[in-house]
Amino acid sequence: MPLADLRPQAVRRTPEELVRHLGSFNLDLRFSAGIWYFSPPDSRFHEKYGPDLDIRTRLDVAAKLKDYGLGGLEAHYPNEINEENAETWRSFCDDVGIKLVTIVPLLFRDPDFRWGSLSSPLPEARKKAIELTKRSLVLNRELETEFTVVWPGIDGYENPFGMDFPAMRDRFARGLAEAMDAVPGVRIAFEPKPYEPRGRIIYGTTPEGMLLCHQVEELLTNDDNKQWLVEGHALVGLNPEFGHALMAYEDLPYAYSWPLSEGRLCHLHLNSQPLGNFDQDLNVGVVSPEQTEALLYVLKMHSYKGWFGIDINPERMPVETALRISMDALRAANDRVEKLNHEGVVDATNRPDKSPGWLEGYLVRMRAPDPKNLSDWPRPR
Numbered sequence: 001m002p003l004a005d006l007r008p009q010a011v012r013r014t015p016e017e018l019v020r021h022l023g024s025f026n027l028d029l030r031f032s033a034g035i036w037y038f039s040p041p042d043s044r045f046h047e048k049y050g051p052d053l054d055i056r057t058r059l060d061v062a063a064k065l066k067d068y069g070l071g072g073l074e075a076h077y078p079n080e081i082n083e084e085n086a087e088t089w090r091s092f093c094d095d096v097g098i099k100l101v102t103i104v105p106l107l108f109r110d111p112d113f114r115w116g117s118l119s120s121p122l123p124e125a126r127k128k129a130i131e132l133t134k135r136s137l138v139l140n141r142e143l144e145t146e147f148t149v150v151w152p153g154i155d156g157y158e159n160p161f162g163m164d165f166p167a168m169r170d171r172f173a174r175g176l177a178e179a180m181d182a183v184p185g186v187r188i189a190f191e192p193k194p195y196e197p198r199g200r201i202i203y204g205t206t207p208e209g210m211l212l213c214h215q216v217e218e219l220l221t222n223d224d225n226k227q228w229l230v231e232g233h234a235l236v237g238l239n240p241e242f243g244h245a246l247m248a249y250e251d252l253p254y255a256y257s258w259p260l261s262e263g264r265l266c267h268l269h270l271n272s273q274p275l276g277n278f279d280q281d282l283n284v285g286v287v288s289p290e291q292t293e294a295l296l297y298v299l300k301m302h303s304y305k306g307w308f309g310i311d312i313n314p315e316r317m318p319v320e321t322a323l324r325i326s327m328d329a330l331r332a333a334n335d336r337v338e339k340l341n342h343e344g345v346v347d348a349t350n351r352p353d354k355s356p357g358w359l360e361g362y363l364v365r366m367r368a369p370d371p372k373n374l375s376d377w378p379r380p381r
Helices: 015-024 055-064 086-096 123-142 165-182 206-219 223-230 242-247 252-261 289-301 319-338 342-350 358-367
Strands: 031-034 070-077 099-105 148-150 188-190 236-238 308-310
Touching: 015 289, 015 342, 031 319, 055 070, 055 086, 055 319, 070 123, 086 099, 099 123, 123 148, 123 165, 165 206, 188 206, 206 236, 206 252, 236 252, 242 252, 242 289, 252 289, 289 319, 308 319, 342 358
Parallel strands: 031 070, 031 308, 070 099, 099 148, 148 188, 188 236
Antiparallel strands: none
């Protein structure tokens, strides 16, 4: 299973070098989607708005989206992809030309994980979670995916009183390292989320996810894994989600700059989300489109070459419609980013004393349908 080289993300540049880089590097908008939302999801509050779709039917829907730009799919193990239907997936990918990007261990559904999966204080439940993770890593390697997303949705707590938090975190990190050493050479893309379904989820923010990356890598003992680390490759990176970060009141470009600055941004999940609130998984661009643009710009600054994963919950419209909207929203945002005066942006951020307010006024004009209706705006000094 080849590892993508993420090390160029961490390159530091002078302002002059950054201007040249921004003028020459373009984001490659390769879109992936989670197969889980191609069928109506469960809800606490209402019946499903449509019939359940089996995997074969969902794949047929995905195939029709290839011409609109869908190039990759993501799936959970073992409910969506497993050893029994792996050949169905392999044939689909070969025939249609859509890549299986990641297989995600389902560490949050099983009732045995009621008190946590990899972090569970119950030995049998934790052992089951480790074995499930190992099997998913094996299938990732066999099907030549690019990484394994790990989301600790059920690992956390509601009542903090008396909790041994370091022990909980250690169990999670050691369990993940054990699985990785059993199936070496498979990169982990960890996905933080602050809460829901647990009241608090461990490693719930982007900086905490970065701490986990270092914690797990320090625990790896397999010689192959250690060689990757010696060569400067990250084996544990992040798959931060737009909505999860905003649930934690993080600023998107600042949050994503953390994994980028260490060559750890494996993948990203995109949608939109009101600050705080429950995890809504709205279509891209519905809320906070300025954060989408700022995020794309920081990805461009750091040479991001990975997939643009769309993670949405299209309850009230066909999934085909929602994905086309989201892909077009990202294309439109990227078009605006590409048309920016990069020299002006870099100059305004590095010499704010020379042109205070210039960048804000410039962005207003770049987002305006007809900037001729606005006042003249000077060039940066």
